[in-house]
Amino acid sequence: MSENxxxxxxxxxxxxxxxxxxxxxxxxxxxxxxxxxxxxxFSGVPRFQENIIAPFLAINGLKQYDIKAIVTGGGIMAQSEAIRHGISRALSSLDVGFKSALKKKGYLTRDARAVERKKPGKAKARKSFQWTKR
Structure with missing residues (x-):
């Protein structure tokens, strides 16, 4: 996070x-x-737009800040949650008072869940190949 x-x-x-x-x-x-x-x-889907404004609702500062976001990779849901995470981090660095409200909602925590890699000897990450008894 840097400040111009x-x-x-x-x-x-x-x-x-x-x-x-x-x-x-x-x-x-x-x-x-x-x-x-x-x-x-976001093609007018309200859930994705709600993800973006959620940090502002948590700090009661909806119309106080302008946002410019450059998003790459992932699907639309992951992109909206990445934007929410980035906005939350920017707001927490702006004012220390915002940090507790955003942390309480869980917006500052990076969701570490990702796709598990495929293992050798398996059809997918955990699925085994079909087993024949005889």
Whole structure:
């Protein structure tokens, strides 16, 4: 997380293989994800948009900050959760008072669950090949 001279805070959020680079600045609540509005980027699915605004609702600061996010990798759900993680990290570095509220909701914790790798001698990560008795 770094801070530029015009009070922009950058942070990174991750989930599975999705990575979100977040630029947070004080403003009026504008959000851009890969240059598009959240409504168009997430095809109007409310659950993904709720993921993004959840950190702001936790600190009661919905229309106080502008967000610019560059997201790569993963699916749409993982991308929205990566954005949420990045926004939470940026807000916690902005004000120490926000950290406890965000930590209580679990937004600062990186979800470490990822796809388990395929093992040799197995069909998938845990599935065995079909076994024939005779």
């Amino acid at each position: 001279r015009n009070k922009e805070i950058t942070s990174v959020g991750r989930r599975k293989t999705a990575t979100a680079r977040i630029i947070l600045s004080s403003g009026t609540g504008k959000m851009l994800i890969n240059g598009r509005l959240p409504e168009t980027y």
